[in-house]
Amino acid sequence: MQNDKLKEAIIKVETLQKEYEVTLQQYEESSNNYINTIDSQDGSNTFVALKGRTWWGSTGLKEGSVETQNECESMCSADAKCTGATFNPVKKYCWTRGGDGKLAPGEDEDYALLTRQNAALGLTNSLNDKLISINTKINKLLQDIEPHVDKQKQEVNTKHKQLNDSYKKLLDNKIAMEKQLQDYYSVDQQNESQSLFVNQKNTLLRFWVLITCLVLIFTIRKMYGAEGLHYSIVFWLLVVIIMIILTYSLSSPSGFMMLLIVVLAIFIMKS
Secondary structure: OHHHHHHHHHHHHHHHHHHHHHHHHHHHHHHHHHHHHHHOOOOOOOEEEEEOEEOOOOEEEEEEEOOOHHHHHHHHHOOOOEEEEEEEOOOOEEEEEEOOOOOEEOOOOOEEEEEHHHHHHHHHHHHHHHHHHHHHHHHHHHHHHHHHOOOOHHHHHHHHHHHHHHHHHHHHHHHHHHHHHHHHHHHHHHHHHHHHHHHHHHHHHHHHHHHHHHHHHHHHHHHHHHHHOOHHHHHHHHHHHHHHHHOOOOOOHHHHHHHHHHHHHHHHHHO
């Protein structure tokens, strides 16, 4: 009778070890997918819809009636604190949430809306928890088997050590991923602030250069009078002003087309 229980326990350990290996492979694939979403440009801008699941995070944000899933996603994107949302197309209602949390089961009509980064992180954390749970079950079975096994004691201890090492590695990996996500958001906010500062400085510089040119034209007109002001001076000052104005729209194809027209006009006039 005791041997039958021992064999049954060994079979359970072997089954759990196979499940652990499969889950570990899924965990590694999910971790790589999460890292890829951080490196990609659209990982934090596009959403993944998970049917029959809900996302409540840790803090409540804006909620209200919406007509489509896109409106619910836009409601979440408009708030920098939003980490996900729950959308019900039947009720036509959207709940946006902030902070960390876990996916929860919902109604068949519910959809958990998460950014690709948060979806990948949520799946990775879920697999991490599953691995820890399997590890705990195996350790308990091994502790029950160990007093009754002498020949296999060394092998059991080796497996026990490997599982503990794997458990520590999983915890370290989880902490590292959370820190990496925080660093990513910090760098992204710094880049946005620097870009806004540079754009403000460029706009201010263009404005004052334009004002300086206008003041220069007015001063020359006062000094030489309308008749004494040579037309070539006025022409080139106007060209400089037009060039300054065009720099406001050079980032678009129409801006470059206008600049090309001005250059061609100057070339034709000088010819």
